[in-house]
Amino acid sequence: MSEHEIIRNIISKYSYVNDDVYVDENKNMYKIDGFQLGYTFNFMDFYDIGWKSVVASISDILSRGGIPTFVLSSIGIRKEDVQKIEDIIKGIKDASDYYNASYIGGDLNSSKNGWIDVTVIGKAICYKKAENVKEGDRLIISNPIGYTSLVFLSYLNNWKISISNIEKNKIRHPIVNKRLSELFATYCDSIHYSTDISDGLVISLYNVIERSKKGIKMYSFPFPPYILGKIRKYELKEEDLLKYSGEEYETILVVDRTQAESILDFMNYLGFSPQIIGEIISNPTLEYNNQFIKKTGWDNFTGWF
Structure with a gap:
């Protein structure tokens, strides 16, 4: 199955949200997005990866009529790249600061291939279905x-x-x-x-x-x-x-x-x-x-x- 078929036929059976973001009764918005570290080009560095991972989730919050407030990350990284982890974190922190959101940490794992997921919590000001x-x-x-x-x-x-x-x-x-x-x-x-x-x-x-x-x-x-x-x-x-x-x-x-x-x-x-x-x-x-x-x-x- 394709990614879209899995979302439509499997995930939708267990999640009642059919949208880019979830908004609760207090107008809090939630979004997670991520990608493999291998899904990058040779003109990108680890700082770019950190920055881009934040923008990927913040884009949904802003585009759905919200304001980002908190950022969390979960990172899987190869052991040989551990010395570059600070560059990723700098990118995450700078992107969070740029959008006036607070980076509040997250999780770190060892991974053979590497990946990054970023969750952004925001506040809805004009969310429409x-x-x-x-x-x-x-x-x-x-x-x-x-x-x-x-x-x-x-x-x-x-x-x-x-x-x-x-x-x-x-x-x-x-x-x-x-x-x-x-x-x-x-x-x-x-x-x-x-x-x-x-x-x-x-x-x-x-x-x-x-x-x-x-x-x-x-x-x-x-x-x-x-x-x-x-x-x-x-x-x-x-x-x-x-x-x-x-x-x-x-x-x-x-x-x-x-x-x-x-x-x-x-x-x-x-x-x-x-x-x-x-x-x-x-x-x-x-x-x-x-x-x-x-x-x-x-x-x-x-x-x-």
């Missing part, structure tokens, strides 16, 4: 994407595709705009749902569809001219950017159509480069240019699909 999504709502993405896709495509092509520090930094030192909390606080009534897209744009859009029982009609995909120019140079297509995507910690907002332009203007003021990329429709499908788009992206058990 997918049942709030309405036909006609607009989808806004916080910033253009495609940078990490270019890194993955280059890796799969033996690094024959040139990548710059722009793309590398998106992978090794991702940053989520902290002013997301201002956006949620200001426009909470007009934001009907939200999610981060770290699992890939198409997978995230399908999450919206499956949770809301509604569909999405895409206007465009948020790839900047810089990225499109690069893939054309190497005879690649937008479909490749969609398939080989992920680890971009941007946010999709499902908003009231009457407030979409106002939200767009406010996001520009906050330092985002947002774009309206689609709208909610009744038929639970993902459509673009009168064609259906199938789910595609990365799965931790089956790989790219």
Whole structure:
């Protein structure tokens, strides 16, 4: 089974939460995320791993309308890498400090391959469930994407595709705009749902569809001219950017159509480069240019699909 099938068919039988985060009756938010230490590139160091592991969980807290408060880590590391553990902890601590969260420790284990999991506890200021999504709502993405896709495509092509520090930094030192909390606080009534897209744009859009029982009609995909120019140079297509995507910690907002332009203007003021990329429709499908788009992206058990 794929990762997504395991979550849907097994984990969901024992967990009553079908969302990116869990929010309790006191508006406390909980999120855990992690990865193998081998899922990194040679231009990354252990400090980058620590930083990125925190952002992977904090992105969900911020994107779901919360503010991170506490960070805990669980690390498995090879004995020969033990001397580098402080670099990981420094990355975790610096990322926690950047988002005004307190790093309160965690667990440490020996592991042949190495892994890291980070739990973030936060406070909800504007948490919305997918049942709030309405036909006609607009989808806004916080910033253009495609940078990490270019890194993955280059890796799969033996690094024959040139990548710059722009793309590398998106992978090794991702940053989520902290002013997301201002956006949620200001426009909470007009934001009907939200999610981060770290699992890939198409997978995230399908999450919206499956949770809301509604569909999405895409206007465009948020790839900047810089990225499109690069893939054309190497005879690649937008479909490749969609398939080989992920680890971009941007946010999709499902908003009231009457407030979409106002939200767009406010996001520009906050330092985002947002774009309206689609709208909610009744038929639970993902459509673009009168064609259906199938789910595609990365799965931790089956790989790219």
